Amino acid sequence: MSLERVVSARGRFCQADRMRRTAAVWAALVLTLSGCSPAPPPAPGPAPAAPAPATSAASTTAAATSAASTTAAVPRTPAVPWPVGARPLPRRPDGFGEVEPTPPELVNRALPTKDLLPPPTGEEYASTISAVPAAVLARSTWQPTCPVKAGDLRYLTMSFRGFDGRAHTGEMLVNASAAASVTKVFGQLFAARFPIEEMRVTGPAELTAPPTGDGNTTSAFVCRPARGQTTWSAHASGLAVDVNPFCNPYTQGDLVLPELASAYVDRSRRRPGMVLAGDVTVRAFAAIGWSWGGNWRRPVDRMHFTATGR
Secondary structure (H helix, E strand, O other): OOHHHHHHHHHHHHHHHHHHHHHHHHHHHHHHHHHHOOOOOOOOOOOOOOOOOOOOHHHHHHHHHHHHHHHHHOOOOOOOOOOOOOOOOOEOOOOOEOOOOOOHHHOOOOOOOOOOOOOOOOOOOOEEEEEOOHHHHHOOOOOOOOOOOHHHEEEEEEEEEOOOOOEEEEEEEEEHHHHHHHHHHHHHHHHOOOEOOEEOOOOOHHHHOOOOOOOOEEEOOOOOEOOOOOOEOHHHHOOEEEOOOOOOOEEEOOEEEOOOOHHHOOOOOOOOOOOOOOOHHHHHHHOOOOEEHHHOOOOEEOOEEEOOOO
16 A cells, blocks of 8 residues: 555544544533533413312301391381371461361371380289379479369379270379279270270470371370360369370361361261260260260360369
């Protein structure tokens, strides 16, 4: 072999050897770099859904109960069939209110009783007689110029039946001489289930209040003159009782009192609370010597019972 071929072959061999070493160096470098670099993060997957809040049967029941309680807590105002005393009437020249037709709501009057005193605990009639407490006298119409001394009045509490059929407790001021007899009368009315709408002591503001024509308070002592007169009424001495005035109106000429009670002037239409000739009310008062204004000719005072004839 010639020297040129040997040199040429040797040169090719050396070049190949260099290429192999270079490749080995690059391979080692790649392996080194791969070992130092962190692994690529995995591709993000879908975010897990937020867990639903735990709901137990107890919590569901509590929520329902809370909603029901909220609904039940809303107060419900019972319907008022007629607001007594809400509408003043125009006055007549004689000072009374103008007489108007009876509103339909009052033609067959049976309004509920508002309890001013605790109702009886049982179904038996109960009554008390006592000296007039100072607080009661202060809210009454009594004054030193009245024809009866305060010490000659008595404070009564008595059971009565309302138009709702339930037992209630009323109050009344009467003359001491009539106290026991009056409690006996109302005991008979209670036993007979005669309905009374309201029984309470009349206050001074009621004497000067504008007429509304719809009152129906059963009462006795009121320090005032007789209607249309300047002399004292028997009420001013505690010797007269008015029973359900609206159901048993006073009439004289074109005057009807209370002024909205015209429907009750017709006594042929019998309705609860009316006092009629010979009934239990008239008989009970007659038994204690009291007369009935329904028997008068002029005026006719159907609500009025009196120990004095006036």
